[in-house]
Amino acid sequence: MKLSARLFINVLIISSFVLSLTSCDSILGKILDKAEDDLTKEAEYPSVDFESGSAILHYGDSKTLSVTASVDDGGTLSYQWFSGTKNDSSKATIISGADSSSYTITAPNQEVEKTYYWCQVTNKNPKSGKTNSAWSSAYDITVSNIIRYSGDYITENTTWDSTYTYFITSWVEVEKSLVIPKGTVIKFAKDAYLETSGSGTITVNGSITDEETAPVIFTSYLDHSVGITIPEYASSATKAEKGDWKGIEISGAQGSKFDYVIFRYANISALELNKKTTVQNCVFTNNKSNDDFSGALTIREDANESVVKNNIFYNNDWPLYVSANYSVDTSNIFHNPDDESVTNTNQAIVLECGKYIKQGKTVNWMVTELPYFAAHGTWVSVEAGGLLNIGDDDNDVDDDNDVIVKFNNGFYLETNDSNGLIKLGQNSILTSWKDDEHGGDIENNEQPADPEDGDWDGVSIAGADCFGWKNALNMDSERVLYNDKSKYEE
Numbered sequence: 001m002k003l004s005a006r007l008f009i010n011v012l013i014i015s016s017f018v019l020s021l022t023s024c025d026s027i028l029g030k031i032l033d034k035a036e037d038d039l040t041k042e043a044e045y046p047s048v049d050f051e052s053g054s055a056i057l058h059y060g061d062s063k064t065l066s067v068t069a070s071v072d073d074g075g076t077l078s079y080q081w082f083s084g085t086k087n088d089s090s091k092a093t094i095i096s097g098a099d100s101s102s103y104t105i106t107a108p109n110q111e112v113e114k115t116y117y118w119c120q121v122t123n124k125n126p127k128s129g130k131t132n133s134a135w136s137s138a139y140d141i142t143v144s145n146i147i148r149y150s151g152d153y154i155t156e157n158t159t160w161d162s163t164y165t166y167f168i169t170s171w172v173e174v175e176k177s178l179v180i181p182k183g184t185v186i187k188f189a190k191d192a193y194l195e196t197s198g199s200g201t202i203t204v205n206g207s208i209t210d211e212e213t214a215p216v217i218f219t220s221y222l223d224h225s226v227g228i229t230i231p232e233y234a235s236s237a238t239k240a241e242k243g244d245w246k247g248i249e250i251s252g253a254q255g256s257k258f259d260y261v262i263f264r265y266a267n268i269s270a271l272e273l274n275k276k277t278t279v280q281n282c283v284f285t286n287n288k289s290n291d292d293f294s295g296a297l298t299i300r301e302d303a304n305e306s307v308v309k310n311n312i313f314y315n316n317d318w319p320l321y322v323s324a325n326y327s328v329d330t331s332n333i334f335h336n337p338d339d340e341s342v343t344n345t346n347q348a349i350v351l352e353c354g355k356y357i358k359q360g361k362t363v364n365w366m367v368t369e370l371p372y373f374a375a376h377g378t379w380v381s382v383e384a385g386g387l388l389n390i391g392d393d394d395n396d397v398d399d400d401n402d403v404i405v406k407f408n409n410g411f412y413l414e415t416n417d418s419n420g421l422i423k424l425g426q427n428s429i430l431t432s433w434k435d436d437e438h439g440g441d442i443e444n445n446e447q448p449a450d451p452e453d454g455d456w457d458g459v460s461i462a463g464a465d466c467f468g469w470k471n472a473l474n475m476d477s478e479r480v481l482y483n484d485k486s487k488y489e490e
Contacts, residue, residue: 435482
């Protein structure tokens with residue numbers, strides 16, 4: 001019995017040991033299975049939160065793109081930004097060094113076409129080391145140093161930046177102060193224009209000196225020689241030409257200023273003044289006029305206090321159109337200073353007549369380089385105490401530097417009071433607009449001159465006892481030509 005008991009105990013011990021070994025094998029198996037699962041476990045795809053959109057940046061501007069990503073497997077997230085010119089991440093290019101959850105784009109000083117940006121977020125499983133990635137949606141950015149205006153009002157005091165090229169696609173109305181610094185280029189689309197209204201003024205401060213050449217340039221959208229080329233017209237075979245844009249009209253407050261400015265390729269008037277303005281050291285070239293004889297620069301009667309001096313006019317249809325009671329400064333020149341043979345298509349200062357020279361007002365028609373042309377309004381009237389000087393009354397004036405005034409059909413000069421004065425310089429000439437012998441062919445029709453008596457009416461002088469047509473004030477027959485002599489009193 002004792003042996004049997006001992007045997008039983010041994011059998012029990014052995015059985016327990018066997019059972020223990022079986023249990024350990026099961027646990028070990030589970031451990032091994034788990035380890036194998038960890039080694040083969042796939043990484044979770046990151047959940048990426050990113051607000052897509054688009055932006056236009058100008059030089060110096062910046063835009064920061066940011067993503068937020070998460071996983072539930074405890075993995076480690078890494079980031080890489082890509083870019084491309086197509087909205088297709090499979091064709092994107094890696095951006096070196098852009099490996100954080102955010103990326104900042106700073107606009108360079110050049111045009112950059114629309115570029116798409118994505119962030120690839122990668123999750124690395126901490127146990128298996130395996131990875132999976134997810135892409136953000138796209139964000140597109142265009143870098144343009146062209147600032148566009150289209151039917152806009154400037155309602156706050158504004159200063160533009162010469163770093164940019166400004167492109168006016170339809171119109172801009174300036175209601176406050178607009179300051180344009182040296183070196184700025186402003187381009188206009190077909191028939192686009194710029195104007196002031198209300199309290200609006202434009203101050204343009206270009207520079208053309210021996211040390212610095214930085215004029216402000218107003219020009220056509222097709223003028224690729226200055227500023228930044230407008231991308232949508234870069235491949236156009238069409239070149240800039242006269243009449244591409246409508247011009248600038250000053251109708252707001254007094255006090256606008258244009259200093260060292262180039263105006264080219266405008267239509268009607270590159271610059272029209274309806275309020276007192278300073279225009280000096282400017283160049284007007286390749287500007288078109290309409291059928292109303294508008295000049296590259298037009299000065300209306302309400303702008304008669306304007307200062308207009310030291311400007312250059314050449315290759316325009318008509319260079320200058322002024323109210324007849326405005327005195328054009330003789331410092332202005334009407335040819336290319338580098339080639340005096342290059343003048344204007346119609347080489348004359350157009351006078352808008354139908355104007356009074358009032359008491360205390362002196363008007364000087366003194367420019368000798370080209371003739372004056374009385375084109376609109378039929379008459380100029382000098383009131384009591386008013387004075388119209390036509391040329392210098394100096395006997396030393398050279399005949400080659402005569403002041404010549406040409407008159408359209410039916411035009412006349414008058415004094416409407418005995419105290420109103422018209423003074424005709426010693427060598428000045430009043431004649432028909434058809435008279436090519438004096439002052440050249442302002443019609444530019446290359447036709448033989450065909451002036452005749454009666455082309456214009458003449459000069460009507462108010463005296464103490466009469467008011468009638470007189471060949472007076474030294475207005476002899478050699479200097480008053482092709483007028484209606486039948487009107488003169490003997």
